[in-house]
Amino acid sequence: MIGAAREANAIATIAFRDILRFLRDPARLIGTLVLPVIFIGILGGSFQANAGKQLGYDYLLFTFTGIFAQTLFQSTASGLISLIEDRENDFSQEIFISPISRYSIIFGKILGESLVALTQAVGVIGFGIIVHVPFTPERLLGLIVVGIIACLLGGAFGLLLISSFGSQRAANQILPFLIFPQFFLGGVFSPIQKLPIYLDILSRISPLRYAVDLTRDIFYIGHPDYDKVVLHGPGAGPLFNLIIIGAMFTTFLVIGTTLFVRSEKNR
Amino acid sequence: MQQQSGTIVTRQEDKHGESAKTIQPEQGMAATPIISVEHLVKRYKRATTNAVNDISFSVATGSLFALLGPNGAGKTTTISILTTTLLPTSGTVTIAGYDVAKKPASVRENVGIIFQKPSLDLNLTAEENVRFHAALYGLYAFRPAYALMPKEYQHKVQEFATLLDIKEDLFRPVKKYSGGMKRKLEILRSLLHQPKVLFLDEPTSGLDPNSRHSLWTYLDKVRAENGTTIFLTTHYLEEAEQADQICVINKGNIVSFGTPTQIKSELVEEYLLIDAEDRAQLRAELARLKLPFTETPRFKINIEGSQIHKTLKAIETPLTAIETHLPTLEDAYLEIVGEQQ
Numbered sequence: 221m222i223g224a225a226r227e228a229n230a231i232a233t234i235a236f237r238d239i240l241r242f243l244r245d246p247a248r249l250i251g252t253l254v255l256p257v258i259f260i261g262i263l264g265g266s267f268q269a270n271a272g273k274q275l276g277y278d279y280l281l282f283t284f285t286g287i288f289a290q291t292l293f294q295s296t297a298s299g300l301i302s303l304i305e306d307r308e309n310d311f312s313q314e315i316f317i318s319p320i321s322r323y324s325i326i327f328g329k330i331l332g333e334s335l336v337a338l339t340q341a342v343g344v345i346g347f348g349i350i351v352h353v354p355f356t357p358e359r360l361l362g363l364i365v366v367g368i369i370a371c372l373l374g375g376a377f378g379l380l381l382i383s384s385f386g387s388q389r390a391a392n393q394i395l396p397f398l399i400f401p402q403f404f405l406g407g408v409f410s411p412i413q414k415l416p417i418y419l420d421i422l423s424r425i426s427p428l429r430y431a432v433d434l435t436r437d438i439f440y441i442g443h444p445d446y447d448k449v450v451l452h453g454p455g456a457g458p459l460f461n462l463i464i465i466g467a468m469f470t471t472f473l474v475i476g477t478t479l480f481v482r483s484e485k486n487r
Numbered sequence: 488m489q490q491q492s493g494t495i496v497t498r499q500e501d502k503h504g505e506s507a508k509t510i511q512p513e514q515g516m517a518a519t520p521i522i523s524v525e526h527l528v529k530r531y532k533r534a535t536t537n538a539v540n541d542i543s544f545s546v547a548t549g550s551l552f553a554l555l556g557p558n559g560a561g562k563t564t565t566i567s568i569l570t571t572t573l574l575p576t577s578g579t580v581t582i583a584g585y586d587v588a589k590k591p592a593s594v595r596e597n598v599g600i601i602f603q604k605p606s607l608d609l610n611l612t613a614e615e616n617v618r619f620h621a622a623l624y625g626l627y628a629f630r631p632a633y634a635l636m637p638k639e640y641q642h643k644v645q646e647f648a649t650l651l652d653i654k655e656d657l658f659r660p661v662k663k664y665s666g667g668m669k670r671k672l673e674i675l676r677s678l679l680h681q682p683k684v685l686f687l688d689e690p691t692s693g694l695d696p697n698s699r700h701s702l703w704t705y706l707d708k709v710r711a712e713n714g715t716t717i718f719l720t721t722h723y724l725e726e727a728e729q730a731d732q733i734c735v736i737n738k739g740n741i742v743s744f745g746t747p748t749q750i751k752s753e754l755v756e757e758y759l760l761i762d763a764e765d766r767a768q769l770r771a772e773l774a775r776l777k778l779p780f781t782e783t784p785r786f787k788i789n790i791e792g793s794q795i796h797k798t799l800k801a802i803e804t805p806l807t808a809i810e811t812h813l814p815t816l817e818d819a820y821l822e823i824v825g826e827q828q
Contacts, residue, residue: 226625233622233629237608244610244660311608311619317570318623319595 230320231328237311237334238299242339251424253343256291260284260347262266275411277445282436284353287410289435292337292367294399295417300332303480304388322481326379331447333378334371341367354443362438364376370431373465375422376429376472383479401429413451427468434461448450494653520545521684521716522552522569527578529564538564540576540739543695546716546732552721553730557824560741562720563603567687569718570600583683596624603688607669609662611655615643616661618674624680633658647675669699669703678709682715685709692728703729716735724817737824749815754819759788759795762808769804785810789808 242248249262260283273364275282303312312372346362349355381398383389404410407427412476415423423429438445438457452460497772522545524530529539539561546552555561567573569580571591580587583597607616614633618640622629627640648654651671661669670690675686687706691699709715717728727733728747735750736744743750762767762785771782773788778798779786785808790798792813798810814822 222625229625229629230623233619236629236631237611237619240615241608241610286700311606311616312609313600313602313604313606314620315623317598317600318620319592319594320591320623321627425619 227321230318230324231331234315234325234328235332235335239339242336243417249289249339252295252340256287256340256344259287260344261351264372270388272420277448280351281353281445282316282411282449283409284344284348284351285435285439286406286432288341288363289366290372290403290406290408290428291340292334292370293342293377293431294338295340296330296333296371296374297378297381297399298395299336300375301382301388301391302380303329304382304391323477326480327478330375331373332381334368334375337371337431338367339362339372339460356443359439363439365400365436366435367429367440369434369462369465371471373427373431376469376476379476379480380472383476383483398415399428402426405429407451408432427465427472430461430468431466434458434465437461488489519548520550521583522546522718523579523581524565524569525579525629527568527580528566528576529561529568529573530576533633537576537739539568539575542736542739542741543578544734544741544744545590546684546718548712549714549716550731551710551717551729552719553727554718554723554736555722555727555733555820556720556736557722560737560824562722562736563688564739565736566686566718566720567602570598571595592817596680597683598686599680599682599684600686601670601673601677601688601690603609603692605669607661607672610660612616612658613661613664613706614657615649616649616672617679620676626680628782640786643679649683650676666694667702670694670698674702674705674709677711678715681713684718685718687719691721691723724820728816735820735823744821750814751819754823755788755814755816756812756819757792757814758812759790760812761788761797761806762786762801762807762809763804763806765804769802769806772802772804 260280288313341363345355345360381391381395382388385394401422403406405412405423405426407423408428412423412429429451434457436454437448440449508709508770513596524545525543527539528537528541530537535558541593542565554565557560558790560724564573569582569587571587574588582594585597585785586594587594611619618627618633618636621627629636630636633641633644644657646653648657648717651668653668653672656663662674664672674685674690685695690705694702706717717724721727730747732749733743733745733750734741743754745753754770761769769786770782778788780786788798795811799806
């Protein structure tokens, strides 16, 4: 096997290993499903009961779409961070000394962690069915597509973090500071149409904002609340978000991979 | 046994500047070295001293080479550079003709590595661990299940299972395996792509004596059958003693190099320590007997163990102390390492 075929084979191997490891780890499997359920069920449910009427739209649905994008984004980002620690543990040591490109390793890892995160999406959707989120086949399909996009963006974001912070410990300590504000700045469960200027600037540089808004762009098509929840109005919204996500993904990936490959060997 | 060729140069910095010590290994049946290390230096970022301090050596094809040293000597740094996961600060390393810094992928194709920490995914089966390795090295196209893999692969895995006697456990998670069994599985796996050099980074730490013994029997067989060069790092002297060449490093410097016999003759200092009330008389008598000595302040006479009795019989001055120093290779190793601390 030579060249591109070999790299593609390695990417598939690395990605499949991540999924298999996830499926063989029941504790992690349960843990990743419980958190989104708590967020949507408790937070969404309680807000809907108390403040739903003032908002003028279904808050549970709003939270559901926000958490859906946030879960996938964050899960893939955290998965990528394990890449640093992994290179000194278990089979990952083998991956780093195998004759494949470092770029393939990173891409395989982003792909694998994205697929792992997508299994969580199944859990989130399952919970959505229980709390009567109005699914249609088109909406489900749309969620899966935007879910993949949110994962890839989260993966590239995670890569940028590990390449900038060098150690998993540092990256893990920084991650909450970079993720938690994005819960609010990205409009995961709070409306962000009207923000003071300084928060608006921060919001516009938050990657999660675009993943969340894209999810709502797609999910709310044909829904009466569409205009109240999306940020950029009908028509242009999805395309605008896609362009920004594409640009962020490419920038994070190129800078992240370059820095990571360099820092990995120049210790 | 093949001899390594070339000159081993070690440099140790002292406060007056740099002093160089040159060790000439025996010239002999010079073979093309499979590993060649020249003036290798590694200084980690923000470190004030070199983790590896200008070392040079070569390893003959097919030999068993041991890099021996205490913890923190620079063994893992050296092996990391040799296996392309770390860039050297300066110096060159070639393996199977490829420069590790310029052609890392070609080097990786030619080497197999057994890491200090286990490199198996414990939740995956032995077969899955082997399959992932084979796919990463491009030996077979990856398939998500054993049954979908080519017949040739399945045949090879069955062969492995027979060899390891794990036919029944092949599809069970590796975490059920014993420590020795896991190590063997790692070695088998690393030999799948037929590497020219097999690196073993402290392979037997954490194994019981039985497992260690059986692992070495197995490695000897691998070497005899495939002509694989084995590069071993260890802090167990008895493991290094089986090597064709031993390179003792400490604090990033080579402190000794050669065959186990050479190392022993170079490092092991046998002597007799004596003392007397009348030191002047003893001094005069030793001079008369033509026995070279140094006063420490006791009288130290370099002498082989077999000559002790004869020497003592010849001395007539009443002695107040007699002490012999007949260290084993292990004592000598500990002394060298201790001196450097």
